[in-house]
Amino acid sequence: MTIQVNLKVRKGDFDLHAEFQVPGTGVTAVFGRSGCGKSTLLRVIAGLEEPLQGGLVSVNGVTWCAQDHSVPVHQRRVGYVFQEPGLFPHLSVQGNLEFALKRRRPGEGAADLDEVVPLLGLEHLLLRRPATLSGGEKQRVAIGRALLSAPALLLMDEPLAALDARSKDEILPFIDRLCSAARMPVLYVSHSTDEVARLADQLIFMEQGRVLAHGPLAEVLARVDSPIARSDEAFSVLHCGIAELEGPCHLSILRTASGDSIYVPRLPLGEQRTLIRLRINARDVSLCSQRPVGSSILNILRARVTQVSDADGKGQQLVQLRLADSEEILLARISEYSCRQLEITEEMEIFCQIKAVALLS
Amino acid sequence: MLFENDITAFWITLQLALATVVVLLIVGTPLAWWLATTRFRFKALVEAAVALPLVLPPTVIGFYLLIAMGPDGPLGQLMTAVGLEPLAFTFTGLVIGSVFYSLPFVVQPLQSTFSSMGKGPLEVAATLGASPVDRFFSVVLPLSRSGYLTAAVLGFAHTLGEFGVVLMIGGNIPGQTQVLSIAIYDHVESLEYANAHWLAGTLLVFSFLLLLLVYGLNKRFDVVKV
Amino acid sequence: MTGNAQGEELLIAVAANFSSTLERIAQQFEDQTGHGVTLVNGATGRHYAQIVNGAPYDLFFAADAEATRLLEEEGRAVPGTRVVYAQGRLALWSRQAGFIDGEGQILREGEFRRLAIANPRLAPYGEAAVDVLNALGLFERVEDRLVRGENIAQTYQFADSGNAELAFVAYSQILEAGQDGSYWLVPTNLHRPLLQEAVLLKDSQAVREFLAFVMQDEAQTLIGNSGYVGAVSAALSDQPVINHAVRE
Numbered sequence: 001m002t003i004q005v006n007l008k009v010r011k012g013d014f015d016l017h018a019e020f021q022v023p024g025t026g027v028t029a030v031f032g033r034s035g036c037g038k039s040t041l042l043r044v045i046a047g048l049e050e051p052l053q054g055g056l057v058s059v060n061g062v063t064w065c066a067q068d069h070s071v072p073v074h075q076r077r078v079g080y081v082f083q084e085p086g087l088f089p090h091l092s093v094q095g096n097l098e099f100a101l102k103r104r105r106p107g108e109g110a111a112d113l114d115e116v117v118p119l120l121g122l123e124h125l126l127l128r129r130p131a132t133l134s135g136g137e138k139q140r141v142a143i144g145r146a147l148l149s150a151p152a153l154l155l156m157d158e159p160l161a162a163l164d165a166r167s168k169d170e171i172l173p174f175i176d177r178l179c180s181a182a183r184m185p186v187l188y189v190s191h192s193t194d195e196v197a198r199l200a201d202q203l204i205f206m207e208q209g210r211v212l213a214h215g216p217l218a219e220v221l222a223r224v225d226s227p228i229a230r231s232d233e234a235f236s237v238l239h240c241g242i243a244e245l246e247g248p249c250h251l252s253i254l255r256t257a258s259g260d261s262i263y264v265p266r267l268p269l270g271e272q273r274t275l276i277r278l279r280i281n282a283r284d285v286s287l288c289s290q291r292p293v294g295s296s297i298l299n300i301l302r303a304r305v306t307q308v309s310d311a312d313g314k315g316q317q318l319v320q321l322r323l324a325d326s327e328e329i330l331l332a333r334i335s336e337y338s339c340r341q342l343e344i345t346e347e348m349e350i351f352c353q354i355k356a357v358a359l360l361s
Numbered sequence: 362m363l364f365e366n367d368i369t370a371f372w373i374t375l376q377l378a379l380a381t382v383v384v385l386l387i388v389g390t391p392l393a394w395w396l397a398t399t400r401f402r403f404k405a406l407v408e409a410a411v412a413l414p415l416v417l418p419p420t421v422i423g424f425y426l427l428i429a430m431g432p433d434g435p436l437g438q439l440m441t442a443v444g445l446e447p448l449a450f451t452f453t454g455l456v457i458g459s460v461f462y463s464l465p466f467v468v469q470p471l472q473s474t475f476s477s478m479g480k481g482p483l484e485v486a487a488t489l490g491a492s493p494v495d496r497f498f499s500v501v502l503p504l505s506r507s508g509y510l511t512a513a514v515l516g517f518a519h520t521l522g523e524f525g526v527v528l529m530i531g532g533n534i535p536g537q538t539q540v541l542s543i544a545i546y547d548h549v550e551s552l553e554y555a556n557a558h559w560l561a562g563t564l565l566v567f568s569f570l571l572l573l574l575v576y577g578l579n580k581r582f583d584v585v586k587v
Numbered sequence: 588m589t590g591n592a593q594g595e596e597l598l599i600a601v602a603a604n605f606s607s608t609l610e611r612i613a614q615q616f617e618d619q620t621g622h623g624v625t626l627v628n629g630a631t632g633r634h635y636a637q638i639v640n641g642a643p644y645d646l647f648f649a650a651d652a653e654a655t656r657l658l659e660e661e662g663r664a665v666p667g668t669r670v671v672y673a674q675g676r677l678a679l680w681s682r683q684a685g686f687i688d689g690e691g692q693i694l695r696e697g698e699f700r701r702l703a704i705a706n707p708r709l710a711p712y713g714e715a716a717v718d719v720l721n722a723l724g725l726f727e728r729v730e731d732r733l734v735r736g737e738n739i740a741q742t743y744q745f746a747d748s749g750n751a752e753l754a755f756v757a758y759s760q761i762l763e764a765g766q767d768g769s770y771w772l773v774p775t776n777l778h779r780p781l782l783q784e785a786v787l788l789k790d791s792q793a794v795r796e797f798l799a800f801v802m803q804d805e806a807q808t809l810i811g812n813s814g815y816v817g818a819v820s821a822a823l824s825d826q827p828v829i830n831h832a833v834r835e
Contacts, residue, residue, distance in 0.1 A: 084479075088485075099486075533735035549636075550709045
């Protein structure tokens with residue numbers, strides 16, 4: 001069960017060469033700056049654009065494009081959510097959803113109206129015309145429509161990019177639910193680290209038409225040479241279990257794989273999930289050679305230094321850490337001066353103070 | 362007072378306009394689509410050729426058609442080769458002439474509708490599993506409704522008023538090629554001004570009602586549009 | 588058109604079929620008199636309508652005797668100045684050499700798809716063509732093969748392009764085009780005379796001079812060579828000819 005891609009595209013001066021293989025389940029984020037070729041990659045995978053001779057696209061054993069043949073778009077069983085919702089203005093919301101339903105091939109376990117409509121909160125919109133919907137509502141309908149086409153692969157091209165901050169906040173939980181519930185793999189293009197941290201299981205990192213790195217999210221994020229890691233936005237993603245939902249002082253207590261506690265604002269009662277995803281920014285992590293005492297900072301994790309590297313050539317160092325007794329990786333961004341003071345070297349045992357965590361999902 | 366010939370001319374004119382519009386919508390759709398989407402380097406050549414009837418006197422079109430339909434002309438030779446009757450002085454010949462004459466009035470509105478629609482809706486439809494034919498009927502047609510209406514009416518109305526081409530290739534045969542504008546011309550030329558008034562007035566009122574209907578409908582369509 | 592300081596400028600409406608002949612005559616007139624002549628070429632019916640509506644022509648060479656008669660009756664022409672300046676000859680023409688015999692037998696044998704005539708309601712040559720078909724007793728037989736040109740020029744074009752195998756045209760057209768082909772010069776006793784009349788619309792020395800110039804022998808010979816029966820020969824024939832030639 002894999003998605004295999006090996007494509008070359010030439011558009012004027014721009015060259016795209018994308019080669020990767022990611023698992024055929026879960027959410028794979030395609031991350032990179034505007035103009036790095038993310039959207040083109042998606043369009044070629046969908047068949048909306050033709051790659052140069054010899055491209056390969058294969059999704060869970062079905063070849064969409066190979067040396068000698070290319071399956072036309074409408075036969076690829078691809079779901080596509082564009083930046084612009086692209087609803088058909090002559091059809092009602094229901095008509096738009098049925099457009100997809102009528103044309104899909106019977107597939108096992110494909111989502112139906114009574115599943116998709118509540119998932120995306122479309123109940124009260126069904127009879128409306130697209131022109132009367134807000135941007136967020138339109139995009140939800142577009143996502144629902146793509147799901148109803150029973151795709152073998154769902155492509156989402158920055159579905160939140162055209163929305164204002166409020167609509168983004170409104171729609172992100174829907175996408176989140178959708179991605180965890182999705183029975184098909186999702187390729188999610190974004191240039192927002194928030195969306196990536198929150199949604200992705202796998203990460204493909206692109207720059208100037210090339211795939212720089214791809215693999216499990218935490219692994220790609222942790223690479224000190226990756227452009228995200230070297231940027232101001234460097235962050236890691238941790239997965240924790242729930243130790244105590246109703247902790248003291250409106251807190252919940254989570255447990256890392258290394259057995260340390262992490263205190264977070266109390267989770268809603270009736271929380272169903274067993275695994276909570278946290279985003280920890282590298283600049284919110286400070287390091288201590290000994291367990292700090294008398295600190296107001298609650299979250300202190302034990303770790304071992306695995307790699308130290310220069311972050312920006314301007315006095316910032318990026319330290320890669322492995323949480324004690326686990327495979328979870330954390331990045332810390334500290335000053336070169338502190339690094340020398342603490343005499344930080346590889347294999348050194350160390351304590352990480354975490355100033356802030358963001359609950360993702 | 363309308364002569365029997367005049368009423369016949371009226372029907373012939375309606376039939377001619379209707380047949381011409383039907384042919385033009387069928388022929389014009391792929392042509393307009395191609396013009397709206399192609400990146401062909403010499404597209405301007407084709408566009409200019411399509412627009413020619415806008416600037417050419419209809420008699421020029423008629424004159425060349427007459428020559429083309431003659432025994433030495435390409436159309437004439439084609440008809441001989443496939444064993445069909447020559448086209449000049451026939452209703453079919455008039456339809457062919459009118460198709461050339463009214464071509465830009467149908468192709469241009471369609472082309473501009475298709476261009477403004479962009480390829481977005483089609484790409485969406487393709488990813489939702491719609492085949493090319495399906496996409497045309499379920500997306501392009503409904504989204505181009507007002508463009509089609511404009512094209513049909515302009516083509517129809519322009520053919521109603523056609524004179525120069527029919528003059529050249531019609532032969533003025535009652536019941537076959539004698540259309541309204543020719544009948545009016547004959548009345549005026551033979552100083553039968555009362556008959557000319559009747560016919561011209563009928564054509565005027567009819568054309569006005571037709572356009573009124575269209576603009577009224579178009580307004581209603583606009584409400585439905587985005 | 589040029590003229591000397593004393594010369595007048597004449598504006599003359601002329602029937603389309605006669606315009607090229609009249610142009611040659613006018614050229615000679617200008618050379619000899621120093622008056623200037625401008626010809627306005629067009630269909631007789633349209634000229635009539637324009638004159639009724641005040642077109643500033645000095646002289647009108649019509650393609651028939653009807654428009655001039657009406658103008659005189661309506662008081663728009665100078666009374667008593669109508670004159671037959673030429674009589675047209677009808678010919679059955681085909682662009683194919685040898686297609687038409689000298690007797691017009693082709694009409695009886697019927698080996699053709701289309702016969703073009705000028706619209707008999709509009710053009711004297713069309714009326715004459717119908718006369719010929721009636722006189723030969725052939726009208727019913729060829730009626731459904733008739734196509735009508737709006738004027739004699741268009742009728743010629745139908746046959747010239749080959750879309751009609753046969754056409755009743757003006758003999759002057761065949762001579763002017765100088766083309767190959769075959770024709771039957773129709774005897775004038777088979778149709779009403781194709782009298783072409785001129786009439787003065789404004790009275791002046793120069794206009795009268797011009798009309799007289801057209802009626803004199805030299806010009807009449809030219810007219811005869813152009814495929815018409817000149818007014819003089821027409822007057823000699825048994826056709827009723829109204830001839831009030833204006834001479835000084």
